[in-house]
Amino acid sequence: MLELEDVGRALGPRRRLGPVSLTVSAGExxxxxxxNGAGKTSLLHLASGLAKPTIGAVRLAGRAxxxxxxxxxxxxxxxxxxxxxxxxRYSVREVVAGGACRQRHADEARLEAVLQRxxxxxxxxRLTDTLSGGEAQRVLLARACYxxxxxxxxxxYLLLDExxxxxxxxxxxxxxxxxxALARRDGIGVLAVVHDLNLALRHADRVxxxxxxxxxxxxxxxxxxxxxxxxxxxxxxxxxxxxxxxxSWRAFIPLRR
Ligand SMILES: Nc1ncnc2c1ncn2[C@@H]1O[C@H](COP(=O)(O)OP(=O)(O)OP(=O)(O)O)[C@@H](O)[C@H]1O
Numbered sequence: 311m312l313e314l315e316d317v318g319r320a321l322g323p324r325r326r327l328g329p330v331s332l333t334v335s336a337g338e339x340x341x342x343x344x345x346n347g348a349g350k351t352s353l354l355h356l357a358s359g360l361a362k363p364t365i366g367a368v369r370l371a372g373r374a375x376x377x378x379x380x381x382x383x384x385x386x387x388x389x390x391x392x393x394x395x396x397x398x399r400y401s402v403r404e405v406v407a408g409g410a411c412r413q414r415h416a417d418e419a420r421l422e423a424v425l426q427r428x429x430x431x432x433x434x435x436r437l438t439d440t441l442s443g444g445e446a447q448r449v450l451l452a453r454a455c456y457x458x459x460x461x462x463x464x465x466x467y468l469l470l471d472e473x474x475x476x477x478x479x480x481x482x483x484x485x486x487x488x489x490x491a492l493a494r495r496d497g498i499g500v501l502a503v504v505h506d507l508n509l510a511l512r513h514a515d516r517v518x519x520x521x522x523x524x525x526x527x528x529x530x531x532x533x534x535x536x537x538x539x540x541x542x543x544x545x546x547x548x549x550x551x552x553x554x555x556x557x558s559w560r561a562f563i564p565l566r567r
Contacts, residue, residue, distance in 0.1 A: 311335055312387075312467050312499055317356050317366035318523075327352045327523040329366055334467060334499040339490050341510040341531070342503045344520035345544050350503040351392055351471055353520060357501055358389045358469045371465045385461040388454035392471040392503070396438040396446050403434045406452045420459050427488065428452035443476035451485065458498060468492070470502040474509065482506065486513040508561045511535055519543055537562065 311333050318328025327349040334340050334357070342350045355361035356368060359375045368375040370386055378386070396405055407421055425431040430452040433445055441449065451473055458466045468489070474482035486502075490513045493500045504510045510517055510531065517535060518528040521543045527534045537550045546564045553559035 311369075311371070311465075312357060312501070313367075313369045314353075314357055315367050315369070317353075317363040317368060319352065319356065319361065319364045321349055321352055321523055325523055327356075328363070330520075330525045331366075332357075332518055332525065332528060334501045336465065336497040336499050337493050338515040339486075339493050339500040339502065339513060341514035341517045342501065342520055343505075343507065343510055343517050343535075343543075348520040349523040350520050354389075354469055354471055354501065354503055358387060359383055360389065360391075370467070384457065385463050386465060387467040387469060388457040389469045390450055390454045390471060390473055392475070394450050396441070396449060398437075398439045400438050401434070402430060402436050402438060402441070402449050402452075405438055405449060406430060406434075406456050408453065417460060421456060424452055424456040424459050427492070428455055429484070429488070444478065444481055447473065447476045448481075448485070451489075455492065458496075464497075465499075466496070467499045467501065470500065472503050472505060474504075474506065482509060483512065489513070507535065507540065511560055511562075535560075535562075 314330060314332045316329035316331055318326060318330065321327050330353060342353060344350050356363050362376065406425060425434055428448060428451055430449050433441065433449060454468060458468060474485055477485060486509050489500055492498055514531045516529060517531050519526050519534060526543060527539060537548050540562065541548050548562045549565050551561045551563065
């Protein structure tokens with residue numbers, strides 16, 4: 311389990327994040343929702359070890375994150391940051407293989423499987439400089455997945471910051487479906503910052519709603535994602551649509567004030 315226990319830190323000179331407590335379990339997708347500036351990325355940074363909390367503790371597999379070496383951490387968790395960039399002048403295959411930093415030679419069969427499953431296989435021989443924004447995002451996710459696929463650790467986590475920001479509506483849905491399938495199939499725990507409420511509704515097992523540096527609700531997606539609560543946090547009126555045939559399919563759209 312990846313556990314955040316009463317973690318917090320400063321958000322600039324006047325605001326604070328936390329204390330926040332959250333857990334991510336094997337095989338689940340936990341979405342971090344909340345308005346711009348709420349503290350989602352900062353929380354993801356604490357969960358991944360990219361930043362240290364000034365209060366509280368983060369534990370992975372029962373051990374403090376601060377006790378892990380960089381290489382150990384890389385075997386347990388992969389991070390796709392909000393503004394991640396691919397290195398230029400490499401082939402996609404090389405870049406994805408480079409995700410497995412503990413291996414000198416890529417495991418070709420595993421690499422091929424990750425390229426196929428992530429939809430990056432048709433791009434494998436392309437140079438990174440030639441990719442569109444959406445294609446690059448797919449490749450960055452493939453690299454993070456291969457980092458975990460090449461690890462022999464039982465507990466593995468994928469931490470994603472807005473992984474669909476550059477993707478069209480179909481590609482974004484497909485990416486989250488793939489991530490949810492990966493979580494279930496390989497027992498990987500996923501923590502993802504998500505802006506699109508409807509992607510979270512469709513693919514997250516649980517959501518944590520972050521507002522002004524605090525976690526105001528956490529729990530199963532359908533329980534937490536109620537219109538009134540979301541309206542209060544996002545400061546916008548929402549219409550909730552229910553599919554006429556599949557009443558478990560809901561969607562939110564913003565209403566003009
Ligand atoms: N290093 C920093 N210095 C000053 N302010 C910071 C710093 N890092 C974050 N902040 C502030 O902390 C707040 C939370 O930032 P964070 O990126 O975590 O929010 P977020 O919820 O991910 O936002 P968004 O949805 O816009 O990506 C913001 O107001 C941001 O300006």
